[in-house]
Amino acid sequence: MEERSLKKSKFRLEPQLLVQIHNHMVQARVLEERLIRMYKQSDGYFWIGGPGEEAFNVSLGLQVKKGQGLDYDYLHLHYRSGAILSAMGLHPLGALRQMKNTATDPYSGGRNFSNHFSKREWNVVPISSTIETQYSTAIGSAIAQRRKGGTGITIVNGGDAGTAEGDFASCLIWSSRPGAELPLLIIVTNNQWGISTPAATQHGDKKISDRGQAFGIRSQTINGNDVEEAYLSIQEAMQYVRTERKPFLLEARVSRLYGHSSATGCNFVTDEEDSLALFESQLKAAGIMSQKEISESKEKLNAEMLEMSQRVKQEPLPDASTIYDFTYSKQKGRYW
Amino acid sequence: MATMVQAIRMALHYGEAHLGLKDVFGEDVGPPLGGVFTATQGLKTSWNSPLDERGIIGAAIGLGLAGSRCVAEIQFCDYIYNTIDLLKLAGMQSWSSLGDWNLPMTVMTPVGSGIRGSIYHSHSFDATMTHIPGWKIVMPSNALDAYGLMLACLKEPNPTMYLKPKALMRVRSQERIPGEPPLTPEGEKQLKEMIDAPLGNRTQWSPRWPEGLTDYTVEIGVAQTVRQGEHVTVVSYGRTLPLCAQAADLLKGEGISVEVIDLRTLWPYDWNHVSESIRKTKRVIYVNEDTEVTNFGEHLIRRTVEDEELFYSLEARPRLLAGEFIPGIGLADPLEMASVPQLPRIVEIIRQVVQERA
Numbered sequence: 001m002e003e004r005s006l007k008k009s010k011f012r013l014e015p016q017l018l019v020q021i022h023n024h025m026v027q028a029r030v031l032e033e034r035l036i037r038m039y040k041q042s043d044g045y046f047w048i049g050g051p052g053e054e055a056f057n058v059s060l061g062l063q064v065k066k067g068q069g070l071d072y073d074y075l076h077l078h079y080r081s082g083a084i085l086s087a088m089g090l091h092p093l094g095a096l097r098q099m100k101n102t103a104t105d106p107y108s109g110g111r112n113f114s115n116h117f118s119k120r121e122w123n124v125v126p127i128s129s130t131i132e133t134q135y136s137t138a139i140g141s142a143i144a145q146r147r148k149g150g151t152g153i154t155i156v157n158g159g160d161a162g163t164a165e166g167d168f169a170s171c172l173i174w175s176s177r178p179g180a181e182l183p184l185l186i187i188v189t190n191n192q193w194g195i196s197t198p199a200a201t202q203h204g205d206k207k208i209s210d211r212g213q214a215f216g217i218r219s220q221t222i223n224g225n226d227v228e229e230a231y232l233s234i235q236e237a238m239q240y241v242r243t244e245r246k247p248f249l250l251e252a253r254v255s256r257l258y259g260h261s262s263a264t265g266c267n268f269v270t271d272e273e274d275s276l277a278l279f280e281s282q283l284k285a286a287g288i289m290s291q292k293e294i295s296e297s298k299e300k301l302n303a304e305m306l307e308m309s310q311r312v313k314q315e316p317l318p319d320a321s322t323i324y325d326f327t328y329s330k331q332k333g334r335y336w
Numbered sequence: 337m338a339t340m341v342q343a344i345r346m347a348l349h350y351g352e353a354h355l356g357l358k359d360v361f362g363e364d365v366g367p368p369l370g371g372v373f374t375a376t377q378g379l380k381t382s383w384n385s386p387l388d389e390r391g392i393i394g395a396a397i398g399l400g401l402a403g404s405r406c407v408a409e410i411q412f413c414d415y416i417y418n419t420i421d422l423l424k425l426a427g428m429q430s431w432s433s434l435g436d437w438n439l440p441m442t443v444m445t446p447v448g449s450g451i452r453g454s455i456y457h458s459h460s461f462d463a464t465m466t467h468i469p470g471w472k473i474v475m476p477s478n479a480l481d482a483y484g485l486m487l488a489c490l491k492e493p494n495p496t497m498y499l500k501p502k503a504l505m506r507v508r509s510q511e512r513i514p515g516e517p518p519l520t521p522e523g524e525k526q527l528k529e530m531i532d533a534p535l536g537n538r539t540q541w542s543p544r545w546p547e548g549l550t551d552y553t554v555e556i557g558v559a560q561t562v563r564q565g566e567h568v569t570v571v572s573y574g575r576t577l578p579l580c581a582q583a584a585d586l587l588k589g590e591g592i593s594v595e596v597i598d599l600r601t602l603w604p605y606d607w608n609h610v611s612e613s614i615r616k617t618k619r620v621i622y623v624n625e626d627t628e629v630t631n632f633g634e635h636l637i638r639r640t641v642e643d644e645e646l647f648y649s650l651e652a653r654p655r656l657l658a659g660e661f662i663p664g665i666g667l668a669d670p671l672e673m674a675s676v677p678q679l680p681r682i683v684e685i686i687r688q689v690v691q692e693r694a
Contacts, residue, residue, distance in 0.1 A: 069403070070402060070403075074398075074401070074402060076398070107433065107434075107436075108432055108433060108434055109434040111431070111432055111434070112432055116432075118432070118433040118436050118437065119436070120433075120436045120437055125398075125401050125429075125437065126428075126429055126432050126433045126436075126437060128425055128432075130421060130425065133394065133421065133422060133425055135394075136390050136391060136393070136394020136395070136397070136398075136422060137394045137395075137397045137398040137401065137422075137425075138394075138398055139391060139394055139395040139398050140394065140395040140396060140397055140398015140399035140400065140401065140402060140404075140406075141398040141399070141401060141402040142398070143359070143395060143398070143399060143404075144358075144398075144399055144402035144403075144404040145402070147358070147404075154398075166390055167390055167391075167394065170386075170388050170390055170391035170394060173386050173388065173391065174385075174386060174388070174391050174395065177386070325431075325434075325435070326430045326431050326433075326434055326435035327430065327431050327469055327470055328430060328470070328472075328493075328494045329430050329435065329438035329439075329493040329494050330435065330438075330493075331430075335604055
């Protein structure tokens with residue numbers, strides 16, 4: 001790791017942006033660790049999230065064209081996408097509320113697991129626990145955006161295990177129909193695990209991105225743990241999709257630092273690369289941030305997160321009488 | 337005198353011309369075929385998709401989430417089963433996001449027996465579909481309703497499932513769809529010339545849609561009494577509905593007065609309408625052709641017997657006549673006839689229920 005840090009000490013990105021990326025990465029990591037702690041303190045039934053993917057996800061979130069409607073990017077994400085939304089400016093309080101399944105949870109009102117965001121104001125469609133359906137639903141918003149034109153695109157992401165499902169093939173086929181190509185950035189964050197099953201025992205393909213080539217889709221595999229490689233690759237892929245209005249398949253190799261979920265213990269693993277630690281060593285080597293600044297940043301965010309989590313614990317759970325609410329649009333109470 | 341399939345086509349045309357319908361798509365939905373039952377011929381917004389049901393439903397969800405109204409077709413409901421989790425996903429978009437999102441999308445799919453469709457072109461889907469919350473589900477039994485219910489679906493902010501009884505696709509309406517040519521043989525011919533694609537080369541063909549098609553809408557959740565009666569209520573929908581009406585007409589000669597209700601919407605269904613009729617006749621039979629175990633009619637029987645006042649007013653056991661609980665519909669005529677309700681069985685069960693002693 002040391003050798004690698006020195007090699008990468010000359011950044012191509014501006015220091016100001018690097019510090020910004022670091023801040024978002026820390027916030028996303030501290031939030032995930034707070035969510036895990038809440039789970040372990042019985043302040044939530046289940047944790048699942050994306051610690052380990054911050055380098056890639058923050059780099060993505062910062063480049064999203066954020067807004068509502070076809071002129072902006074549509075996001076069909078999965079449950080390891082918290083850092084994308086953190087970088088887009090999502091306040092962590094909502095995630096803490098969802099963890100505690102309070103009535104104040106802004107994404108599902110206490111109905112869904114942690115990291116299952118939904119935010120129409122930013123075109124973030126409801127995240128589902130299914131690991132593949134987003135690759136099918138992304139087709140639709142991309143069709144609408146192809147018709148609309150402009151620079152808004154659809155972004156879909158999921159894990160490597162989910163690419164075994166047919167929806168991933170659907171996404172490749174539908175996005176590359178001759179003469180009807182879709183402005184769709186197809187992302188696979190490949191952590192090389194499917195819960196407890198190593199990808200290498202199930203997938204014969206060396207690179208998931210190779211599958212894109214069969215459809216004439218421009219494809220790339222990158223090291224998603226490297227901030228600069230991630231940021232610049234995403235920038236290039238996005239630029240291609242925005243301007244050419246064609247799909248791009250981007251596979252990012254990432255780490256999974258706390259296992260699959262709370263179901264597998266959610267303890268820190270030491271045998272996978274930590275993109276945050278790596279980035280910090282690079283920032284220090286380049287003289288962009290000092291250890292003192294890094295530590296202070298973490299302490300400050302930790303304290304804020306702790307205070308917010310304590311506040312959330314006092315908030316009410318949803319009322320049982322609301323179970324039927326919103327089964328249909330704008331509907332309150334039981335329909336029949 | 338439009339057929340049901342012509343009515344659907346005209347409704348979709350009205351939708352793309354006036355209701356913001358932007359995509360009608362599915363397998364063979366676009367030119368040159370315009371759908372295997374021709375329901376989408378000549379439409380401006382119709383297009384062919386890959387033969388991929390999950391992609392079709394996924395695309396429809398994504399279009400709906402992007403605020404772009406669409407009608408997606410699954411060519412036969414027999415092939416919709418590999419999309420069940422996507423249908424479930426569609427049904428929960430509003431609920432799981434606490435109303436942040438809504439999903440204006442329609443899926444239409446031909447259902448049921450009646451065309452000698454064998455094992456994989458004869459399934460019903462109403463029992464399965466009514467198990468999936470968050471959708472509104474309609475099933476017309478005549479061309480006029482087919483038009484009006486499609487328009488209702490195209491105005492809905494929620495996902496709608498439009499079940500097309502394939503046995504009735506070529507049946508002509510007894511009622512005029514507002515705007516269509518007159519209900520005469522000449523009018524029938526005229527409509528065919530205007531909107532049915534010719535056989536052979538269609539590359540130069542384009543439809544001439546009837547001017548004056550209207551916003552005629554059948555409200556979702558409203559049933560219709562198609563035969564007034566006093567002795568028994570028969571509730572049905574889709575292919576079996578005209579058979580029930582026919583049975584009522586036959587039994588009139590025996591002095592049996594049958595009230596027949598076309599449910600039209602399976603969810604949310606018009607329980608007030610149904611229960612009022614049962615209060616009057618004190619006897620009820622539910623008829624549909626889906627397999628009988630965990631059948632939607634069983635749910636309606638539950639509603640019937642759980643309503644204390646209604647239950648104690650009954651003068652006969654509530655009954656269900658449905659399809660046999662077998663994996664498919666066999667191709668040979670005796671097999672299909674024995675697998676799903678036909679007129680003689682409907683007549684017979686009505687007689688039984690009316691004759692049952694209180």
